[in-house]
Amino acid sequence: MPTLHRTRTLKRFNAVSTLNPINRLTVTAFSLREARGLLPAAAVVVGWAPAREVRA
Numbered sequence: 703m704p705t706l707h708r709t710r711t712l713k714r715f716n717a718v719s720t721l722n723p724i725n726r727l728t729v730t731a732f733s734l735r736e737a738r739g740l741l742p743a744a745a746v747v748v749g750w751a752p753a754r755e756v757r758a
Contacts, residue, residue: 712753713737717745 712730715737719725721744730753731737737747 713750714753715741715747715750717741717747720744720746 710732712732714728714730715734717727717729717737719727719742727741727745729737729740731740734747734750737750741747
C-alpha cells in the first residue's frame with residue numbers, strides 16, 4: 703500500500719489570562735483543542751498564526 707503523507711500546519715496560539723489580563727501566554731500546537739490542553743484553565747485564546755509546516 704502507498705504511504706499517505708499530509709501536511710499539517712503548526713500554529714502559534716496567543717492567549718490571555720482571565721485572572722490577570724496583563725499575563726500573555728503563547729503556546730505552539732497543531733489544533734485549538736491541543737492548545738487548550740496545554741494552557742491553564744483560566745486562559746482564553748485570542749488569536750493564532752501559522753508557525754511552520756510539518757509533514758506527518
